[in-house]
Amino acid sequence: MSDSVVADQPWNRQRLRSANERLLLDRLRNHGPASRAQLARETGLSKPTVSSALAALEDAGLVHEAGTLAPERGRVAVLYAADPAAGYALGIDIGRSWLRIAVADLDGQVVSRSDVRNRARTSGAMADLVVATAQRVVAGSGGDPAAVAHAVVGTPGVYDEEQRRVKYAMHLxxxxxxxxxxxxxxxxxxxxxxxxxxxxxxLGEYTYGVGAGSRLFAYLMIGTGLGMGVVSEGRLFTGAHGGAGEIGFLPWAGSPRPRTLEDAVSGEAVVESARSFGMTGQLTAKAVFDAARSGQPAAVKAVRLEGERIAHTVAAAAAVLDPDLVVLGGGVGHSVDLLLRPVQETLRALTPLRPKIVPGRLGEDAVLMGAVATALSTAREVVFDRHATA
Structure with a gap:
């Protein structure tokens, strides 16, 4: 952007100043500290314009001096950086067993976090637990609670904005x-x-994990239930009503009785399969996978069957989306070391469409970090807009 033409109208002059400040702030946030001269070279703005915009941003608490640079010749240059403490974003992950909450500064650095067992017996108690835990996390961040600019909640199901409620959250x-x-x-x-x-x-895996740089990838969350998130060109694809990726509702024909794909692939399905192959006692999906690692025949069979069913899920996603990457996550996804081979072998027999399949890097933090990333994007806008309209 160039400041070579300045409109006569006061509103347009203010708009230009705001655009110049935003340009410099984005440059500092995305590429780190820089001097006035460096900013002028990189943005095309004049040095006086850069100085004026930096002064306004510094007065607003959005940038600060970050040291000096001593060149071989000439005067020492002051370096400026975006101030990460100018605002905060709040991410919340609500699951059946755990509640995870984090506060991040505007650089995306998590400054406070809490993971608590979700022992709430009613939905109202769960909502109150979220609020109480979030308040403690914000207080523990050391920042001004009023500086929290935006919050994002991740929850099973699909949020209906008109009805102000979540639909399809079967496990809550x-x-x-x-x-x-x-x-x-x-x-x-x-x-x-x-x-x-x-x-x-x-979105968490795209921003902080294995999905970075992928043109289109699908994240399969396999745990208590089955869900899928789709990121295309860095943006979530949610469909017309937010239901895109609810792949668990697809019918599953591989059983004598009608079932959904979620019934066939979730953690409970692993336990059910293990029992059908002869395992006894109080079983969890984790216990079945642990037994498979030790070579217990019934567990090995159950895990292989799970891999085959996941392959059908991947085949369906590949046919509709043509992703370049499929990430396996959630509780069952943590055992990709056992699942990857049967998934790939079955997929080769099912379809010529074979995207790369990898485990998620973020593990149980994927939802939380996706919530932080989403909240952060809006928080940065809100913090700057407060300054621009002040």
Whole structure:
């Protein structure tokens, strides 16, 4: 952007100043500290314009001096950097067993976090637990609570903005009640948006994990349920009503009785298969995978069957989306070391469409970090807009 032409109208002059400041702030945030001269060279703005814009940003607390640079010749140059403490973003991951909450500064650095067991017996108690835990996390960040600019919640199901409630959250009883998220917004006093957990996990892996640089990838969340998040060119694809990726609702024909794909692939399906092959006792999916690692025949068979069923899931996603990458995540996805071979072998027999399949890098933090990344994008806009309209 160039400042060579300045319009006569005061509003346009203000708009130009704001655009110049935003240009410099984005440059500092994305590429690190720089001097006035360096900023002028890289942006095409004049040195006086850069000086004026930096002064305004510094007065607003958005940038600060970050040291000096001593060149071989000439005067020592002051380096400027975006101030990460100018605002904060709040990420919240609500699961059936765990609640994970983190506060990040504007550089995306997590400055405070808490993981607590979700022992709430009602949906109202769960909403109150979210608010109380988030307040403690914000207090532990050391920043001003008023500086938290935006919050994002990841939850199973699909949030209906018109009805103000979550739909299809089968594993969180009562979570479909209207008004629960309004209750959280009021308790937190922060603008709050709600997204499907698998979608946020996909965005988390794209931003911080194995999905970086992928043109189009699908994240399969396999745990208590089955979900899929799709990221195309760095953006979530959610469909017309937010239901894109609810792959668990697909019918599953590989059983004598009608079932969904979620019934066939989730962690509970692993336990059910293990029992059918002869395992006894109190079983969990983790226990079955651990037994398979030790070579127990029934567990090995159950895990192989799970891999074959996951391959059908990948085949369906590949046929519809043509992803270059499929990431396996969630509780079952943590055992990709056992699953990858049967998934790939079965996929070769099912379809010529064979995307690369890898385990997620973020593990149980995928949803939380996706919520942080999403909240951070809006928080940066909000913090700057507050300054621009002040």
């Amino acid at each position: 009883p009562g979570w479909g009640r209207a008004g629960l998220f309004d209750r959280m917004r009021e308790g937190l006093g922060v603008p709050l948006e709600v997204h499907n957990d698998a979608n946020l996990a996909a």
